[in-house]
Amino acid sequence: MLKDIPNILSSMRLLSSPVLLYLAFIGKLEYFLTLFIFSMLTDILDGYLARKLDSCTPLGAKLDTLGDLSIYLILPLCFLWLYPDLFMQEVLYVGASMVLGIIPVLAGIAKFGVIPSFHTWGSKFAAGLMGIAMVLLFGLQEVWPFHIVVMFQCLITLEGLLIIWYLPELRTDVKSFWHITRQKNQ
Numbered sequence: 001m002l003k004d005i006p007n008i009l010s011s012m013r014l015l016s017s018p019v020l021l022y023l024a025f026i027g028k029l030e031y032f033l034t035l036f037i038f039s040m041l042t043d044i045l046d047g048y049l050a051r052k053l054d055s056c057t058p059l060g061a062k063l064d065t066l067g068d069l070s071i072y073l074i075l076p077l078c079f080l081w082l083y084p085d086l087f088m089q090e091v092l093y094v095g096a097s098m099v100l101g102i103i104p105v106l107a108g109i110a111k112f113g114v115i116p117s118f119h120t121w122g123s124k125f126a127a128g129l130m131g132i133a134m135v136l137l138f139g140l141q142e143v144w145p146f147h148i149v150v151m152f153q154c155l156i157t158l159e160g161l162l163i164i165w166y167l168p169e170l171r172t173d174v175k176s177f178w179h180i181t182r183q184k185n186q
Contacts, residue, residue: 003053003054005053006045007046010060011067013042013043016035020036020074027081027082029082072101075134083138090143093150097146112170114170118163120174123160130149
């Protein structure tokens, strides 16, 4: 039962997406922020607990990725509903962030036939930064952290594309592009 906790946490994040959408639609910012922060905490805990409980599985990697994608894909709509004027001012950054997030997914599907679940160190760091940036954006309407994270996303997207290009077959939990090239050369 303990080994199921990481998958339960990832599933909770996946299930929180429609609730977050609803809360944004009805304008319940405080509840939205609380659930969003909870969702971000599940993202931190699921991988940590999977490693600690020795329960890293392909299913867990997929659930984690789907949970991340579900949150990632709804945030622009939530932003639009909660702050329509600010959304219009930030539409280029929002669009860039969406494109940068979707490009490696589409490239992975094109090459491997499935959504890749690399969970690189860079993508984990970017997800943490994005979570903080989103809390500041939704909570305080501060946009500059979001701008910085979108710029960092450019590097993460490039790394994801390099990994997809380099790997002959799909792998999960790749630490970084540097790690896979170093492993092959040894």
